[in-house]
Amino acid sequence: MSNKLIQIYFPEEGDGIDLIFSYLGLSYKRIGKINSLKKSNIFICQEDKFKENAPHIKRFIESGGNILLIPRSIKKIKNRDYLHKNILIKRNRVYLLRYNIFEIFEILSKDEKGLFNSGKFKRRFPIDSLLYDIAISFQGALFKLDKIQFFKWFWPRDLESAIILSHDVDTANELNDGIPKFRKLEKRMRYNSVWFFRPGDRYEIYPSMLKQMIKEGCEIGLHAINDAYKNKKILTAQKHFIENKMGEKIKGVRNHCLVREVLTTQRVEKDSGFLYESNIPDTDNCVPNYENRGCTFFYPYNLNGVTIFPLTLHDWCFVSGNKFPDKKSMKMYLQKLKYINSKNGLMTSLFHAADYMSGGKRLWMYEKFLNKIPKMKNMWVDLPSNIYLWNKRRNSIKFNVNINEEGIKIEFINGVCTLAMPVSLDNQIKRNISFSYRNKNLLFKIKKIDRYVLFCFKKC
Ligand SMILES: [Zn+2]
Numbered sequence: 001m002s003n004k005l006i007q008i009y010f011p012e013e014g015d016g017i018d019l020i021f022s023y024l025g026l027s028y029k030r031i032g033k034i035n036s037l038k039k040s041n042i043f044i045c046q047e048d049k050f051k052e053n054a055p056h057i058k059r060f061i062e063s064g065g066n067i068l069l070i071p072r073s074i075k076k077i078k079n080r081d082y083l084h085k086n087i088l089i090k091r092n093r094v095y096l097l098r099y100n101i102f103e104i105f106e107i108l109s110k111d112e113k114g115l116f117n118s119g120k121f122k123r124r125f126p127i128d129s130l131l132y133d134i135a136i137s138f139q140g141a142l143f144k145l146d147k148i149q150f151f152k153w154f155w156p157r158d159l160e161s162a163i164i165l166s167h168d169v170d171t172a173n174e175l176n177d178g179i180p181k182f183r184k185l186e187k188r189m190r191y192n193s194v195w196f197f198r199p200g201d202r203y204e205i206y207p208s209m210l211k212q213m214i215k216e217g218c219e220i221g222l223h224a225i226n227d228a229y230k231n232k233k234i235l236t237a238q239k240h241f242i243e244n245k246m247g248e249k250i251k252g253v254r255n256h257c258l259v260r261e262v263l264t265t266q267r268v269e270k271d272s273g274f275l276y277e278s279n280i281p282d283t284d285n286c287v288p289n290y291e292n293r294g295c296t297f298f299y300p301y302n303l304n305g306v307t308i309f310p311l312t313l314h315d316w317c318f319v320s321g322n323k324f325p326d327k328k329s330m331k332m333y334l335q336k337l338k339y340i341n342s343k344n345g346l347m348t349s350l351f352h353a354a355d356y357m358s359g360g361k362r363l364w365m366y367e368k369f370l371n372k373i374p375k376m377k378n379m380w381v382d383l384p385s386n387i388y389l390w391n392k393r394r395n396s397i398k399f400n401v402n403i404n405e406e407g408i409k410i411e412f413i414n415g416v417c418t419l420a421m422p423v424s425l426d427n428q429i430k431r432n433i434s435f436s437y438r439n440k441n442l443l444f445k446i447k448k449i450d451r452y453v454l455f456c457f458k459k460c
Contacts, residue, residue: 004066004145005041007031009049019301023135025152026142027398040064042145066145123292125285125317126332127339130296152394154299154344160378161340162387163347164309165193165370166278168223168254171354172203178353179209181363183216189370192216194384196223196254199238210246219383221252222274229255229265229279235272251385252276254350258287258311266304276300276307276388278348286317298345300391307388312340313349315365319356326365333369341376346387 006028008017021028034053037043037060050057050069061067123130155162167182169175179195186193195218197205210220222242228235239250253274255265260279269277281287281294298312313336318329340347351357351366373379380387400411 005029005038006142007037007041007043009034009043009045019131019297019303020135020138022301022395023297023299024139025154025394037065042066042068042142044068044070046070068141068145123283123285123294123296125283126313126336128283128294128296132297132343152397154394155380156390158378159380161342161344161346161376162380162382163337163349163373164278164384164387165191165381166196166221166254166348166350166384167193167353168196168256168350169198170202170223170256170352173355174353174358175203175205175209178355178358179213181358182351182353182366183213183218185363185367185370187216189367191370191373191381192218192383194219194221194252196221196252197242198223198225198256199241201225205242205245207245207247210242214246214248217383219252219385220246220250221254221384222250224253224255228268229259230261230268232268232271235268239272239274250274251388252278254278254311258284258290260290263304266306266308270305274306276309276384278309278311278350278384280308281311281314281317284314284317286320286323287314298340298343298347300346300387302395307391309346309348309384309387311350312336312345312347315349315351315357319362326362330365330368333365334372337369337372337376341379348384 006026008028008030017028031037034045034049034056037056039060040063043057043060043065045057045067046069050067057067165186169179182193195213197210197220199222214220220242222239224235224238226234228238235253239253243250251274253269254277258279258281262280265279266277281290282296282298283294284290284292295308295310297310299310301308301310313333318324318332319326323329324332337347349369351369357363357366373381402409402411
């Protein structure tokens with residue numbers, strides 16, 4: 001029985017490892033030098049680094065340490081089923097992952113064109129679980145090295161998943177005709193949403209309108225245009241334009257046509273004072289220049305200091321050019337809603353209040369979609385700025401795990417979880433576990449554990 005420190009030797013930030021650990025709610029430590037490895041823990045490194053530092057690593061293994069080794073080349077992935085099988089080759093205390101997580105994440109976060117248009121990395125639509133599958137496989141790998149893992153529950157309290165309702169306002173028609181229709185529907189069903197406005201190139205924005213929407217409980221964001229995605233001066237000017245109209249600060253941005261240069265765009269957004277953005281779809285089948293790209297992830301994650309809410313339901317991908325019959329689109333909307341709910345993910349929907357949606361025959365689709373939300377298992381509907389705050393809080397909660405004969409003591413360093421719930425336990429294991437609080441710290445007593453146990457902290 002143990003809980004081992006996960007140490008990673010991969011000095012560059014932005015390699016995607018944050019993304020997977022944020023999903024898993026696990027903590028880890030990046031180390032800059034291999035000779036500073038702490039004994040008896042878990043160490044993750046790339047194959048070539050392993051060779052370079054062989055004497056240190058040998059000593060580490062001899063001290064009881066375990067190694068997860070990442071192969072150099074992604075070419076080892078034959079197909080996706082491979083992720084599930086044979087994830088590890090056990091060689092004493094060294095486990096070789098059968099895929100290069102660093103490289104996969106690097107590619108995913110760079111979102112490069114071309115790579116995803118053909119062959120094995122073509123995104124599936126409307127659901128692609130590639131990154132989710134990798135995260136789960138990776139969790140499985142960690143379990144092989146340490147039977148007990150702790151993680152933070154995804155959402156506050158007993159909530160199972162979350163949803164953000166968003167709209168881009170692209171035309172004067174949407175402003176004058178679409179917004180009133182959409183808001184009427186949302187108000188009747190008691191939903192509030194975030195509206196991304198363009199900086200004055202296509203329609204005039206009336207401050208009274210924005211203020212009224214905020215008063216009703218909506219959030220206003222920027223729908224950035226032109227070169228704003230790569231130029232701080234332009235992006236800041238567009239942000240100020242909207243802020244001057246609404247009389248308060250803007251927190252989030254989505255670029256027109258999802259135009260982006262992943263990492264550069266987030267750096268520019270951060271420098272311009274944005275907290276979150278929603279430019280990266282999980283999977284995309286039609287946005288010009290970006291089709292078949294996306295992060296295949298449906299959890300919030302951070303890139304270059306900005307929180308990403310992956311766009312998971314984009315009406316344009318379904319209804320533009322009548323790509324799918326409305327009934328089929330509707331079926332896929334609900335299928336995806338259900339899927340993300342079942343995986344404890346975050347759904348971010350984008351319905352344009354445009355002619356083809358509200359003025360025409362399709363407002364019923366949004367209504368039907370909204371109608372289904374209460375039927376999902378404990379789905380949290382909120383504004384992106386609130387989900388941003390929660391995500392920040394979840395990431396900041398840190399805890400130490402001490403294991404001795406008394407039991408397992410969980411010490412919260414930053415933030416406190418008021419209830420811990422062991423999950424993935426059958427009744428027999430549950431009978432062997434009890435937990436209590438001492439000075440806000442949790443004490444687990446475990447009589448016997450002979451299989452893998454995943455603890456999670458709920459009700460944070
Ligand atoms: Zn747009």
